[in-house]
Amino acid sequence: MIETDIIIIGAGPCGLFTVFEAGLLKLKCHLIDSLPEPGGQLTEIYPKKPIYDIPGFPDILAGDLVDNLMKQIAPFKPGFTLGERAEKIEKLEDGRFCLTSSKGTKIVAPVITIAGGLGCFEPRKPPIANITDFEDKGVEYIIKEPELYRDKKIVIAGGGDSALDWTIFLAEVASEVTIVHRRKSFRGALDSVEKVEQLAASGKIKLLTESQVVGLNGNGKLNEVTIKHKVDGELTQTVDHFIPLFGLSPKLGPIAEWGLNINRSAI
Numbered sequence: 001m002i003e004t005d006i007i008i009i010g011a012g013p014c015g016l017f018t019v020f021e022a023g024l025l026k027l028k029c030h031l032i033d034s035l036p037e038p039g040g041q042l043t044e045i046y047p048k049k050p051i052y053d054i055p056g057f058p059d060i061l062a063g064d065l066v067d068n069l070m071k072q073i074a075p076f077k078p079g080f081t082l083g084e085r086a087e088k089i090e091k092l093e094d095g096r097f098c099l100t101s102s103k104g105t106k107i108v109a110p111v112i113t114i115a116g117g118l119g120c121f122e123p124r125k126p127p128i129a130n131i132t133d134f135e136d137k138g139v140e141y142i143i144k145e146p147e148l149y150r151d152k153k154i155v156i157a158g159g160g161d162s163a164l165d166w167t168i169f170l171a172e173v174a175s176e177v178t179i180v181h182r183r184k185s186f187r188g189a190l191d192s193v194e195k196v197e198q199l200a201a202s203g204k205i206k207l208l209t210e211s212q213v214v215g216l217n218g219n220g221k222l223n224e225v226t227i228k229h230k231v232d233g234e235l236t237q238t239v240d241h242f243i244p245l246f247g248l249s250p251k252l253g254p255i256a257e258w259g260l261n262i263n264r265s266a267i
Contacts, residue, residue, distance in 0.1 A: 002079060004030040007099050007109040009086045012040025015115035016069040023076030030079035030107055032086050032099065036144050039066035040117055044248060081105050083144075089258055117250075124246040126157060130216055138222025139242050149241060151175045155225050157213050158245035159183055164192040166245065171204050178206040178237065180213055180227055213242065 006022050008015045011033035019029045037043050039062075042051075047063030054060055060068075084101035089112065092098055099107045123141030125131060131139060143149075143166055154174045156167050159181040165188075167179045179196065186193045200207035208227060214234070215226030225242055228234045 002030055002081070002105070002107045004028050004079060004107065004109045005111065006030070007032065007097070007107050007112045008115055009033075009099075009112065010040065010115035010117055011035070011038040011080065011082065012115060012117050013042060013065060013069060014117070015040075015113075016066070016073055018113055018115060019073040019076055019078045020069075023073065023078075028078075029076070030081065030109070032081040032084060032101060032105075032107065034083065034085040034102075034122075036083045036142060038070060038080065038082070039063070041248075041250075042066050081107065122249055122251050123244075124249050126213065126244045126246065128214065128216055134216050134218060134222045134242070137220065138218060138240065139216070139244075141244060143243065146170065146173055149174045152240035153238060154178070154241050154243065155180060155213065155227075155237065155239050156243045156245060157181070159186045159188065160245070160247065161188040161192060162247070163245040164188040164196050166243070167205060168192065168195050168199065171199050176206075177204075178208060178239075180208045180211050182210065182212045184209050213244070216242065 005027040006029045008018050008029050008031045011031040015031055016038060019031070022029050031038070033040070035044050042062035043066050047061070049062050050059045051062050051065065052059050054065060081101060084103045084105055086099055087102045088100040090098045092108070096108050096110045097112050099112065125141070146169065149170055150173050152174050153176040154170055155178045156163050157180045163179060163181070164186060167177055170177050196205070196207065199205045208229065210230040211227050213225050214228045216222055217224040217226070222242060223238060224236055225239050226234055226236050
């Protein structure tokens with residue numbers, strides 16, 4: 001069990017700056033966020049995008065703002081529980097609150113600050129009937145540790161920047177990389193599209209357009225995917241990991257069930 005002065009739900013920019021303000025009052029903070037890294041959507045969705053609505057900065061890259069905030073709060077030594085969703089809140093007999101995460105982590109404090117923004121960012125999952133059976137058993141929606149894929153056979157699905165960028169990166173790590181996209185053309189950065197096409201032309205990766213992953217097979221762990229091409233029909237491919245990268249969708253999640261006065265997803 002973790003004990004602190006303030007629990008902050010959400011490790012985006014507002015949650016991070018709350019650590020600084022609380023630190024000035026000698027209050028210790030612990031942040032919880034469903035994403036694997038601090039920064040919220042600034043880190044997860046557009047770290048290289050310039051933003052223009054931050055006081056004192058005519059423009060700043062989203063990722064740089066998060067880096068600055070992390071440096072700013074470092075002297076106050078906040079705690080972090082990342083990759084876990086705030087699931088349940090109970091009031092204890094001594095007046096403090098106990099927050100339980102989706103993985104069973106318990107955090108206790110007299111004060112809870114909700115800085116959840118749009119809510120939890122959850123991956124958009126492809127409509128494959130048994131996909132949940134293989135989550136963390138070969139199916140991942142977010143790449144946290146690239147070394148996990150060293151010398152492995154990988155299938156990536158998606159047509160945006162994330163799918164393209166990870167295909168380029170993992171081409172130097174995995175033993176085999178296949179990128180599958182349901183359309184004929186990609187919607188990512190032109191430079192990334194060209195690099196992926198060059199890797200495919202040189203034989204370093206497989207590129208399958210107008211195709212979708214429609215089936216997963218394995219005994220306790222994923223070992224095969226079924227890919228359906230618009231014209232050529234279905235084929236099966238041996239894999240160690242399937243990584244669908246279709247972006248993230250914000251959901252308010254359990255916060256909506258805590259009895260708060262919520263109007264149009266806002267408190």
